[in-house]
Amino acid sequence: MSKTFSIGGIHPNDSKFSKDVSIVDLPVPERVFLPMNQHLGIPAAPVVKKGDTVLVGQVVAEAAGFVSAPIHASVSGTVTDVGLYPDFQGKRVQTVVIETEGDDWLDTIDRTAQVKQEITMVPKDTFQKIQEMGVVGLGGAAFPTYVKLTPIEGMNPEFLIINGSECEPFLTSDYRLMLEHGQELMIGAELMRRVLGTGVTGVIGIEKNKPLAIKAMQKITAGYLQWKVVPLKKRYPQGGEKQLIDAVLGRKVASFALPISTGAIVQNVGTAFAVYEAVQKNKPLVTNVLTVTGSDPKIQYNYRFRIGTPIEDVLKTAGALDAEGNLLPHIAKVVNGGPMMGKAVVNMKAPVVKSTSGLLLLTEKETKRLEPGECIRCAKCFQACPMRLQPYLLYQLALAGRTEELDEYRVFDCIDCGSCLYACPAHLPLLDLIRLAKNTSLKNIRKK
Amino acid sequence: MDKLLVSPAPHIHTKESTKGIMLDVIIALVPAVLVSLYLAGISAFLVLAVSVTGCVLIEHLIAKYLMKKETTVRDLSAVVTGLLLALNLPVSAPWWMVLIGCVVAIGIAKMTFGGLGHNLFNPALVARVFLLVSFPVQMTNWALSNGMFSPENPLIPGFLLGVQGQLPDALSGATPLGLVKEGISLGLTPQALINQEGLTYGKLFLGHMSGSMGEASGVALLIGFVYLLVRKVIKPIIPIAILVTVALFSGILYWVNPAQFADPLFHLLTGGLLIGAFFMATDYVTSPMSPLGMIIFGVGIGVVTVIIRVWGAYPEGMSFAILFMNAWVPLINKIKPFPYQKEVSRG
Ligand code: SF4
Ligand code: SF4
Numbered sequence: 025m026s027k028t029f030s031i032g033g034i035h036p037n038d039s040k041f042s043k044d045v046s047i048v049d050l051p052v053p054e055r056v057f058l059p060m061n062q063h064l065g066i067p068a069a070p071v072v073k074k075g076d077t078v079l080v081g082q083v084v085a086e087a088a089g090f091v092s093a094p095i096h097a098s099v100s101g102t103v104t105d106v107g108l109y110p111d112f113q114g115k116r117v118q119t120v121v122i123e124t125e126g127d128d129w130l131d132t133i134d135r136t137a138q139v140k141q142e143i144t145m146v147p148k149d150t151f152q153k154i155q156e157m158g159v160v161g162l163g164g165a166a167f168p169t170y171v172k173l174t175p176i177e178g179m180n181p182e183f184l185i186i187n188g189s190e191c192e193p194f195l196t197s198d199y200r201l202m203l204e205h206g207q208e209l210m211i212g213a214e215l216m217r218r219v220l221g222t223g224v225t226g227v228i229g230i231e232k233n234k235p236l237a238i239k240a241m242q243k244i245t246a247g248y249l250q251w252k253v254v255p256l257k258k259r260y261p262q263g264g265e266k267q268l269i270d271a272v273l274g275r276k277v278a279s280f281a282l283p284i285s286t287g288a289i290v291q292n293v294g295t296a297f298a299v300y301e302a303v304q305k306n307k308p309l310v311t312n313v314l315t316v317t318g319s320d321p322k323i324q325y326n327y328r329f330r331i332g333t334p335i336e337d338v339l340k341t342a343g344a345l346d347a348e349g350n351l352l353p354h355i356a357k358v359v360n361g362g363p364m365m366g367k368a369v370v371n372m373k374a375p376v377v378k379s380t381s382g383l384l385l386l387t388e389k390e391t392k393r394l395e396p397g398e399c400i401r402c403a404k405c406f407q408a409c410p411m412r413l414q415p416y417l418l419y420q421l422a423l424a425g426r427t428e429e430l431d432e433y434r435v436f437d438c439i440d441c442g443s444c445l446y447a448c449p450a451h452l453p454l455l456d457l458i459r460l461a462k463n464t465s466l467k468n469i470r471k472k
Numbered sequence: 473m474d475k476l477l478v479s480p481a482p483h484i485h486t487k488e489s490t491k492g493i494m495l496d497v498i499i500a501l502v503p504a505v506l507v508s509l510y511l512a513g514i515s516a517f518l519v520l521a522v523s524v525t526g527c528v529l530i531e532h533l534i535a536k537y538l539m540k541k542e543t544t545v546r547d548l549s550a551v552v553t554g555l556l557l558a559l560n561l562p563v564s565a566p567w568w569m570v571l572i573g574c575v576v577a578i579g580i581a582k583m584t585f586g587g588l589g590h591n592l593f594n595p596a597l598v599a600r601v602f603l604l605v606s607f608p609v610q611m612t613n614w615a616l617s618n619g620m621f622s623p624e625n626p627l628i629p630g631f632l633l634g635v636q637g638q639l640p641d642a643l644s645g646a647t648p649l650g651l652v653k654e655g656i657s658l659g660l661t662p663q664a665l666i667n668q669e670g671l672t673y674g675k676l677f678l679g680h681m682s683g684s685m686g687e688a689s690g691v692a693l694l695i696g697f698v699y700l701l702v703r704k705v706i707k708p709i710i711p712i713a714i715l716v717t718v719a720l721f722s723g724i725l726y727w728v729n730p731a732q733f734a735d736p737l738f739h740l741l742t743g744g745l746l747i748g749a750f751f752m753a754t755d756y757v758t759s760p761m762s763p764l765g766m767i768i769f770g771v772g773i774g775v776v777t778v779i780i781r782v783w784g785a786y787p788e789g790m791s792f793a794i795l796f797m798n799a800w801v802p803l804i805n806k807i808k809p810f811p812y813q814k815e816v817s818r819g
Contacts (some may be wrong), residue, residue: 135733171566193484236475278813279811279814291670336708351476356477357476357477357483363481364483365481367480368476368477368480368481368730370478372774386649387485389485393485394485397490398754400588401587402756403756406761412809412810413809416761434811434812437812438746440481442482445593447488449488449493450490450589451485455480455481
């Protein structure tokens with residue numbers, strides 16, 4: 025029996041159509057949009073103004089607090105605007121716009137493909153570098169990476185878990201990274217481990233539906249004493265931070281507690297790769313890898329993209345747009361991220377950002393919600409919930425607006441994984457209401 | 473697509489539906505239905521047909537004309553209720569009695585509570601118990617064929633009657649549990665009675681019509697149960713809890729005094745225990761939702777069943793026991809699941 029988390033979970037279809045497609049570079053876009061809120065926390069503060077010329081890798085915005093991250097130019101050219109632009113959901117965000125001219129990089133950046141094995145930087149400088157290069161968590165939450173590596177009084181890191189589970193259906197960018205850049209991301213992971221402390225054990229968790237990645241990483245970790253690969257049983261949401269810690273270590277993170285309270289820190293494989301590039305290659309986070317996929321066999325790719333590339337440019341290269349620039353007729357929805365936790369794209373002019381892991385193209389049939397019926401009390405939502413909540417009950421309490429009981433039934437523990445809504449045979453919009461109730465509950469708790 | 477579809481995550485959904493689940497339950501009941509047709513032929517068919525049509529029609533009429541909403545019969549739950557009701561009746565049940573059962577099941581036990589998902593008690597069982605109390609003779613003294621289709625009737629070709637319906641002595645019989653209960657009051661030991669009636673366990677398990685239609689064959693029910701497990705429609709917790717409890721409880725009684733109490737295997741194979749455990753107690757709407765609740769529910773049913781069978785006025789207790797425990801479900805569902813993790817702990 026291989027390991028997995030102990031409560032709940034679902035088994036949606038894998039749909040990893042693009043898993044055998046190698047990562048290719050997207051063309052450099054004519055223009056990039058760099059929003060200031062590409063990380064969790066305080067938005068970065070722009071340090072360029074209209075008319076400035078920049079090189080690739082040059083800082084365009086500084087971190088504006090402890091939980092914040094700097095942003096670097098991903099193309100060379102002229103800053104044409106610093107102002108409010110709608111993001112992919114239509115929300116207006118402070119954005120730096122750069123018109124591309126050529127492709128000139130800062131000469132401090134090592135752009136060779138050669139793998140730099142040797143680690144020369146001491147942990148203190150590594151930590152600094154990760155911060156300066158704007159590395160953030162690329163698993164979805166985009167939490168500034170250096171913050172997670174900052175020691176917390178009284179909490180001792182024992183394990184660094186690298187999340188290679190990629191439990192979201194469809195997405196394959198992490199998988200391709202493990203296959204194509206396993207060595208590099210291993211070095212990145214080892215760099216982070218050294219920052220945390222030499223006594224820390226490194227673990228890479230990979231789901232068993234990726235046997236090649238398990239093999240590849242096992243071969244690479246053989247050269248690292250403190251690292252091992254833990255194969256995990258395929259199950260969603262294995263990549264959830266709490267679930268992954270439970271799966272690998274059998275420890276559970278309490279409500280409102282930081283994962284480090286269990287002695288574990290989780291980083292994603294993409295982040296490990298970004299750390300490698302930042303430290304070994306002196307390259308800021310200006311590119312990342314995303315999957316463009318869906319059930320259309322002609323549109324299944326893994327791309328290395330310049331951060332800030334408009335979504336429509338990505339889709340155009342992928343062949344998802346017609347001659348007039350409209351989406352192909354069978355595509356009804358574009359999801360930024362995976363099908364379980366990704367968000368629907370409203371504005372295709374908005375850019376893909378640091379933490380974008382994929383653009384998922386769904387047909388109406390695949391994504392349409394069916395007419396909700398009556399709750400038949402089958403408990404499938406309860407059985408699916410990885411946080412042992414009772415979604416059917418939370419849903420009803422939320423409908424009735426019974427806030428106190430919602431807290432009593434721990435609505436704040438919800439991790440937004442979507443398993444309940446996915447599993448409900450009566451097609452009730454469980455999470456829609458639970459999400460609202462949770463946000464209210466968290467707001468109230470923070471006020472106290 | 474000129475407009476992008478926008479809705480909150482998740483963006484994909486299960487292929488399961490209420491209708492699909494009901495269809496699975498119907499498929500799971502097919503073996504039991506086939507056995508009853510094989511044993512009792514046209515008599516069994518009549519009960520099944522009247523029950524299913526009756527339940528569907530009544531639900532349709534009530535939904536459409538009384539509640540004035542979209543008809544709800546498309547979810548197939550009325551078909552399931554109809555099948556279960558039929559399987560809980562003797563083949564000799566006259567058509568009007570079956571129809572009354574439908575009215576009680578759908579009209580009273582299901583729709584007055586608000587329809588699917590809102591009923592407190594298992595509709596088919598409410599109907600069965602209602603009929604048991606109202607027509608005790610027809611319900612407990614099982615005839616093995618319908619009066620209309622007796623072997624004496626020269627107009628009915630033999631093959632239509634089913635293998636058991638053709639037997640000359642097939643006209644009436646008491647249920648095994650009834651026999652034992654009666655026998656004990658006459659001073660006979662259960663074992664002697666069982667032997668005397670030729671009720672071998674093999675017969676009870678493989679197929680023998682000596683009670684309601686659904687009790688005829690343990691194997692057929694087991695096949696259906698396994699199908700439901702494989703399709704992940706139900707969890708095995710409730711049935712296992714019931715069977716283990718009944719086996720243990722009746723086993724202790726048998727061990728204490730075999731002269732007075734029937735042995736556990738007999739209890740397990742008679743009186744609708746299997747159909748009750750596999751199909752009635754696992755009804756989503758009327759059973760608890762958490763594993764712990766399911767155990768409490770199953771153990772409760774097991775204990776109450778044996779108590780009624782051994783000390784109660786009725787020879788069998790399964791239906792009463794399930795309904796009794798149905799009433800506790802809202803309370804059982806109040807038990808909170810253990811929180812994911814309350815305190816900070818370090819392994
Ligand atoms: S979204 Fe929340 S309530 Fe629903 S299954 Fe996930 S954690 Fe449970
Ligand atoms: S999964 Fe849907 S139908 Fe089943 S109990 Fe939960 S809310 Fe009700």
